[in-house]
Amino acid sequence: MRMIRTLALGASLLVLFGACTTGGGSKPTVKIGSVGFDEARVVAEIYAQALEADGYTVDRAGIGLGARKVLLPALESGQIDLQPEYIGSGLASGYGGTSTNDPAKNKADLQAILDTKGGGITVLDYTPAQDTNALVVRKETADQYNLKTWGDLAAVQGDLKWALATDCPTNPLCAGALKDDYGIDTATIDLTLLDACSTPMADALLQGTVDVAELCSTGPEIIVNNWVRLEDDKGTQPADNIAPLVRNDYLAKVDKAAFEKILNDVSAKIDTPTLAQLYYDVAIGNKDIKDVASAWLKANGFVQ
Amino acid sequence: MTLVSDTLTWLTDPANWTGPGAIPQRLIEHLGLSAIALAVALVIALPAGLAIGHTRRGSALAAVLANIGRSVPSLAVIGIVLPLTVMIDPQLGFKVYPTLVAMVVLAIPPILVNAEAGVVGVDPDLTEAARGTGMREVQVLAGIEIPVSLPVIVAGVRSGATQIVATMTLGAIFGGGGLGRYLVEGIAQNDDGKIFGGVVLVAALALATEAAFARLQRALVSPGLRAPGGDTAPVPGIAET
Numbered sequence: 001m002r003m004i005r006t007l008a009l010g011a012s013l014l015v016l017f018g019a020c021t022t023g024g025g026s027k028p029t030v031k032i033g034s035v036g037f038d039e040a041r042v043v044a045e046i047y048a049q050a051l052e053a054d055g056y057t058v059d060r061a062g063i064g065l066g067a068r069k070v071l072l073p074a075l076e077s078g079q080i081d082l083q084p085e086y087i088g089s090g091l092a093s094g095y096g097g098t099s100t101n102d103p104a105k106n107k108a109d110l111q112a113i114l115d116t117k118g119g120g121i122t123v124l125d126y127t128p129a130q131d132t133n134a135l136v137v138r139k140e141t142a143d144q145y146n147l148k149t150w151g152d153l154a155a156v157q158g159d160l161k162w163a164l165a166t167d168c169p170t171n172p173l174c175a176g177a178l179k180d181d182y183g184i185d186t187a188t189i190d191l192t193l194l195d196a197c198s199t200p201m202a203d204a205l206l207q208g209t210v211d212v213a214e215l216c217s218t219g220p221e222i223i224v225n226n227w228v229r230l231e232d233d234k235g236t237q238p239a240d241n242i243a244p245l246v247r248n249d250y251l252a253k254v255d256k257a258a259f260e261k262i263l264n265d266v267s268a269k270i271d272t273p274t275l276a277q278l279y280y281d282v283a284i285g286n287k288d289i290k291d292v293a294s295a296w297l298k299a300n301g302f303v304q
Numbered sequence: 305m306t307l308v309s310d311t312l313t314w315l316t317d318p319a320n321w322t323g324p325g326a327i328p329q330r331l332i333e334h335l336g337l338s339a340i341a342l343a344v345a346l347v348i349a350l351p352a353g354l355a356i357g358h359t360r361r362g363s364a365l366a367a368v369l370a371n372i373g374r375s376v377p378s379l380a381v382i383g384i385v386l387p388l389t390v391m392i393d394p395q396l397g398f399k400v401y402p403t404l405v406a407m408v409v410l411a412i413p414p415i416l417v418n419a420e421a422g423v424v425g426v427d428p429d430l431t432e433a434a435r436g437t438g439m440r441e442v443q444v445l446a447g448i449e450i451p452v453s454l455p456v457i458v459a460g461v462r463s464g465a466t467q468i469v470a471t472m473t474l475g476a477i478f479g480g481g482g483l484g485r486y487l488v489e490g491i492a493q494n495d496d497g498k499i500f501g502g503v504v505l506v507a508a509l510a511l512a513t514e515a516a517f518a519r520l521q522r523a524l525v526s527p528g529l530r531a532p533g534g535d536t537a538p539v540p541g542i543a544e545t
Contacts, residue, residue: 193479
């Protein structure tokens with residue numbers, strides 16, 4: 001591992017010198033942040049290494065910083081310059097907008113709000129990959145109650161123990177959608193509130209503490225445990241494609257077109273299976289996030 | 305300050321004072337589990353501390369165990385015991401037992417160490433005189449050592465109880481009840497009033513616990529040891545903690 005890292009460092013230094021000799025715009029340190037869970041951290045690390053390969057210096061102090069509650073003020077106040085964001089959830093739960101399952105519309109709506117935040121923040125291109133809120137049950141529960149869709153849950157809602165995200169009761173996409181579109185009343189079911197996509201959430205389902213859990217659709221635990229992801233048959237959940245948010249004052253200091261191209265080219269290559277694999281390698285494979293990110297960048301020709 | 309007004313609005317909203325998940329219910333959950341944790345910690349730590357103090361044996365081992373208990377973070381304790389407790393009960397073993405274990409582990413060291421130190425600190429003239437009058441060892445412990453060192457012993461219980469009340473908030477991360485729910489839910493729901501309302505309640509409860517045990521501690525000074533005119537006096541040979 002150490003040798004790979006040393007080589008990676010050497011490689012990025014070479015690129016750095018190369019970049020210096022060819023000239024180009026100024027490349028001030030970019031401060032990157034992300035929310036705390038593995039998937040967001042590995043995507044942030046990929047953006048970081050892609051920028052380093054082009055000669056930028058990266059400050060990683062904000063990667064894994066915490067929930068949107070912490071991260072968005074950090075971005076708006078310039079404590080970080082860039083963060084990968086789930087545009088559907090970011091729009092709905094970060095900025096009080098209404099997200100849909102159309103990523104282009106989510107991006108446009110989020111951009112309109114961010115134009116006025118922190119002196120202007122730009123939403124770059126989003127990944128083809130989507131990570132959607134998923135309701136997941138164990139195989140035996142699916143068989144016992146013949147569950148395939150969220151709609152199937154309505155009839156047996158009282159027989160099941162549920163774990164939903166902690167923000168669910170006040171989130172229109174969660175408690176609101178369950179009640180209005182599916183007739184599932186979160187006020188009357190046996191409900192435990194846990195962190196979305198977290199280890200406790202997956203553990204609760206694994207250990208039988210609950211029968212239905214809200215996980216990220218790319219969550220590796222779903223594959224590993226052969227769980228059943230139920231279909232959101234009414235299409236209530238937003239399209240959560242990932243896009244980098246960058247402060248405009250940072251973009252003004254660099255060669256904007258070249259900077260954006262680096263990130264947009266990377267984002268274009270991250271599809272849903274890729275995202276799930278990256279998440280899997282970190283969360284289940286216990287690989288170092290930096291190693292996973294650099295291996296993927298090499299495999300896709302972004303770095304030598 | 306919108307933070308102050310948000311917090312006051314949340315604390316004074318009648319909807320937060322009645323019904324499921326309201327403040328009275330969360331307070332009862334918080335106090336109930338804290339009381340159980342304190343009782344378990346007392347059953348384990350008090351006899352052990354008194355025995356070690358009286359016999360002067362095993363104090364090195366006790367100090368090591370107590371230090372381990374103090375140095376392991378509560379969240380780590382929860383993470384370590386959770387896989388074991390869910391095997392006992394998938395419901396309580398996930399939401400309640402891990403936090404209970406963490407609270408007990410954290411409360412044992414101050415109770416044990418103070419019980420030991422209190423008994424060790426009793427003036428040897430007193431215990432020797434007691435033995436000279438023909439008291440048996442159990443009588444020396446029960447009749448002399450415990451009453452004389454009671455304020456020190458209760459100081460340990462007071463410290464343990466305060467830590468229990470504060471640690472209880474962590475249980476909410478694993479779906480447990482108590483006042484910690486307001487912190488965890490407030491952060492996730494982006495509701496400052498709820499977060500800081502919860503903070504105020506938890507802090508007030510910790511201070512109230514501290515104050516209640518401080519009163520108890522003063523009340524338990526043996527009448528024979530009280531200085532004339534005051535209800536507490538430095539007890540000869542006992543180090544205050």
